[in-house]
Amino acid sequence: MALAKWYKIDFHTHTPASNCFLDKNISADEWLEAAKDSGMNAVVITDHNSVGFIRKIDCLKNKYENHDDFDPEKNFKVFYGIEVCVSAAFTHILIIFDDSLTTNEIEDAVIKYLGIDRNNWGNTEKYISENELKDLYMELKDKVFVIPAHFASNKGLAKANINTIKNYQEFIHFSAIEVRNEEDIREYENKLKLNAINEAVCISGSDNPSNKDATKHSVEGFGKMFTWIKLSALNFEGLRQVFIDFENRALNWLEIKKLGNKFNPNDINYNYIGGICLTNFSHLLDINLRFSPHLNCIIGSRGTGKSTLVNAINYGLDSNLDLNKCKVLKNTMKNGGGIDIYFNFGNEDPYQITSRKEKGNLEYSYENKSGILIDPPEFKIDFYGQKEIFNLIEDENNINENIKSPLLQLIDDKISIKLYKINDSIEQMLTELLALSEEYKNNRNKITKLPGIKAEISKVTSILKKYEESNIKNIRAKKDKIYNINEICGNEINESESCLTNIADSLQIKIDDLEKKLVVDEDIDKLICDDAKNILSDVKKSYETVKKTINQEIDKIEKIGLQLEKSNIVKEKNEIDVQYKMALEKVKNTGSEDIETLQDKILENKHQESNLLDIEKQQIVIEEKINSTISKYLTARLDLTKERANIIKSLDLDSIKIEIIPICHKNRWKQSLQKELGKENVFDNEFEKLVEFILNDDAKFEHYKKFIFFLLTSKNGNISDFCQSISDPRFINIWTTKQNNNTLNSIIKVIPEDMVTIKISDKTGDIDINEGSPGQKSAAILAFIMSSGENPLIIDQPEDDLDNSLIYNLIVKSIRKIKNKRQIIIVTHNPNIPVLGDAEGIIILERENTGKIYFKNHKKAGCLEEKNIRTGICEIMEGGESAFKKREEKYLYK
Known part of the structure; x- marks a missing residue:
């Protein structure tokens, strides 16, 4: 199989056949070896x-030439050409001959048409006329490429006057322009603007200069300048495809220098599917297929297994898919049948994902160079079946089919890392808002007690006012003072009596204890015993004397107590009690205990009133916090919109305009609100009124912010208080019930989505895809899909809905832009996609005489430069020939 890859080619080299080649003794062997080693x-x-030297090369080139499909670095090819001097200006022109021409045919053509006989080969003083160049070109038009050499340098075509350059265009179409410096580029672009020369690919060759003398040629100079070209086979037809579709297939030396000398376009830094093997399918011969990391087109007549192939990729990579939902695999894959997929993470070694059908299900295993893997990485692809692209638009407004807008999901997949951070911020703001709401509602519940407390204070105050009017306050104050004096005197008498009693009791314990100690052990000397007894007896007498004195003082204290009872203090106390009781009678016959309770109660109520008044003030602060947090939430939410808009800007889309309109997807939000409130498909008019009122295209989202504030702080949940156009009592009851259940504030988590608008731009203006045909919708969405992701993209027959007039303007242009940034595998019946898209891998399937499906002509894959591929496209795909003609018009003669 031959997939297109990048190859290095030196378009301008010399051999000893050139008079200015330094070492004439270099053999063809040495020349070829040096060229290959370069x-x-x-x-x-x-x-x-x-x-003159090509015959020597031709005898040996089979020894050196090589073509390896798997390793492009091993490939080597020699093309034959000539650098002729044209006109008296000795303008240098390169001619490259078709590799199907023999050396005899090439030599004869140089002699016959260019008029350079063997005697003059290598003679740089000889020049040919423009007519002789024309003769060769007209005779061998399809078998030669004509290229102005070193365009603006010495003896370059740009040195000729403008009319001379224009004369060439009357009989020749230059296949390419050789450039070596910025001056070459500038001069070519100037001549192009003046319509003096045709548009063509700019290529570079080294002129293999000698290290000793740059004006001479040597094998040392191979590859000093070169061009990267992309083709599937190093042959003349491959070069033709490079020159036809040069914007996608060639990088000259000046472009390479900007990218860095180590740049290699065959290095892939994105994930791609390297290949697939299918075994034991009922309708397929066993398939072993490699894919290009770029554009792969699978074509074939109806019923040739194209969908089987791409579905096998989808199910072979994703173990979460249910095989029962894919009839084409379920019915054709036999038990024991297998899917082996090779998945590459950039230039890393491929992973092999093996799945085998066992008892109706797929069993998976994973392997890389380290061996069998228990915990493999995720193998992400973007897969779209025949109707899924069109359904992205049709299901855009159906929240039951898609929790998030499918178009937004495509964008969000590109900002997944930032998305987590932004969503965390949004979630944090919502959590804070709900906490503030709960605090606000709890405070409000507490504040509801304030009127009752104020009423109680008023009632008690009224009673106490009568209390004060009865002079009870003064009487009570006097009473308190007298009671206080009486209490002080009584307490002191009691405490002194108690204290003396305690001392007397303590002395009695000491006396009793000494009584026991007067008994002394007889074994001790009598004199000692007598002394001890006398001492202890004297101590006892002292204790008894003190006790007697204390008892006498206790008697005196008791007399003082009797004195208090008969004192004016007690007399005044009794009189004030009578006055106090009389005053209480005047205040509602309330007992003294009730008044005390009331006084305590009013103090308590006033304390509660003060706290609740503070809470009322807090409510204002909480409301400010809620509004401030709503603004922060909205800022976080709009940050998400900005990130999405940045992604759209980065897509560099042609022919379609995509805009992210913040927080305005009314239809989806309406459905989400209905679902949240348990009223799906009910009260449509009322919900529509509400959504229109809230999302009223106000750039500051004031109504939306007020709606959030209403949800968080509403006392009764009456939605008509917020939106006066709502009047249906049944609809209002939905919201009040939510409030009564304390779940109204949870609706803030139903967030309005951004809306993605897509317009197709053409000469007639912009067409909104929602107003376009199904084909226009699919074409625009497919272009968007291609540009909005990085995973390998697999699409199964999108053109069933595509508008053919937009295939090129939308689809092909998108493919050409992104196929070097992500892999595309597409099943298609439209020839414009593989031809104008310049597919790096074209797989043609057909049903053989045995009824089994296999590759057409047993060729697994190829590119446009291969005759079998071009023929297959023309045979199978309606409009195939016109696609090739259109390709030449757009790229070769634009």
């Missing part, structure tokens, strides 16, 4: 006015 995959021999 790292070039191909060189073009372009000796000055000579093809």
Whole structure:
């Protein structure tokens, strides 16, 4: 199989056949070996006015030439050409000959049409006329490429006057322009603007200069300048495809220098599917297929297994898919049948994902160079079946089919890391708002007690006012003072009596204890015993004397107590009690205990009133916090919109305009509110009124912010208080019930989505895809899909709904832009996609005489430069020939 890859080619080299080649003794063997060792995959021999060395090369080139589908670095090819001097200005022109021409045919053509006989080969003083160049071109038009050499340098075509350059265009179409410096580029672009020359690919060749003398040629100079070209086979037809579709297939030396000398376009830094093997399918021969990391087109007549192939990729990579939902695999894959997929993470070694059908289900295993893996990475792809692309638009407004807008999901997949952070911020703001709401509602519940407390204070105050009017306050104050004096005197008498009593009791314990100690052990000397007894007896007498004195003082204290009872203090106390009771009678016959309770109660109520008044003040602060947090939430929410808009800007889309309109997807939000409130498909008019009122295209989202505030702080949940156009009592009851259940504030989590608007731009203006045909919708969405992701993209027959007039303007342009940034595998019946998209891998399937499906002509894959592929496209795909003609019109003759 031959997939397109990048190869290094030196378009301008010389051999000893050029008079200015330094070492004439270099053999063809040495020349070929040096050319191959230079790292070039191909060189073009372009000796000055000579093809004299190519016969020597031709005898040996099979020894050196090589083509390896798997390793492009091993490939090597020699193309034959000539560098002729044209006109008296000796303008240098390169001619490359078709590799199907023999050396005899090339030599004869140089002699016959260019008029350079063997005697003049290598003679740089000889020049050919423009007519002789024309003769060769007209005779061998399809078998030669004509290229102005070193365009603006010495003897370059740009040195000629403008009319001379224009004359060439009357009989020749230059296949390419050789450039080596910025001056070459500038001069070519100037001539192009003046319509003096046709548009063509700019290529570079080294002129293999000698290290000793740059004006001479040597094998040392191979590859000093070169061009990267992309093709599936290093042959003349491959070069033709490079020159036709050069914007996608060639990088000249000046472009390479900007990218860095180590740049290799074959290095892939994105994930791609390297290949697939299918075994034991009922309708397929066993398939072993490699894919290009770029654009792969699978074509074939109806019923040739194209959908089987792409569905096998989808199910072979994703173990979460239910095989029962894919009839094409379920019915055709036999038990024991297998799908092996090779998945590459950039340039890393591929992972092999193996799935085998066992008892109706797929069993998976994973392997890389380390061996069998228990915990493999995720193998992400973007897969779209025949109707899924169109359904992205049709299901855009159906929240039951998609929790999030499908178009937004495509964008959000590109900002997944930032999305987590932004969503965390949004969630944090919502959590804070709900906490503030709960605090606000709890405070409000507490504040509801304030009127009752104020009423109680008023009632008690009224009673106490009568209390004060009865002079009870003064009487009570006097009473308190007298009671206080009486209490002080009584307490002191009691405490002194108690204290003396305690001392007397303590002395009695000491006396009793000494009584026991007067008994002394007889074994001790009598004199000692007598002394001890006398001492202890004297102590006892002292204790008894003190006790007697204390008892006498206790008697005196008791007399003092009797004195208090008969004192004016007690007399005044009794009189004030009578006055106090009389005053209480005047206040509602309330007992003294009730008044005390009331006084305590009013103090308590006033304390509660003060706290609740503070809470009322707090409510204002909480409301400010709620509004402030709503603004922060909205800022976080709009940050998400900005990130989405940045992604759209980065897509660099042609022919379609995509805009992210913040927080305005009314239809989806209406459905989400209905679902949240348990009223799906009910009260449509009322919900529509509400949504229109809230999302009223106000750039500051004031109504939306007020709606959130209403949800968080409403006392009764009456939605008509917020939106006066709502009047249906049944609809209002939905909201009040939510409030009564304390769940109204949870609705803030039903967030309005951004809306993605897509317009198709053409000469007639912009068409909103919602107003376009199904084909226009699908074309626009497919272009968007291609540009909005990085995973391998697999699409199964999108053109069933595509508008053919938009295939090129939308689909092909998108493919050409992104196929070097992400892999595309597409099943298609439209020839414009593989032809104008310049597919790097074209797989043609057909049903053989046995009824089994296999590759057409047993060729697994190829590119447009291969005749079998071009023929297959024309045979199978309606409009195939017109696609090739359109391709030449757009790229070769634009």
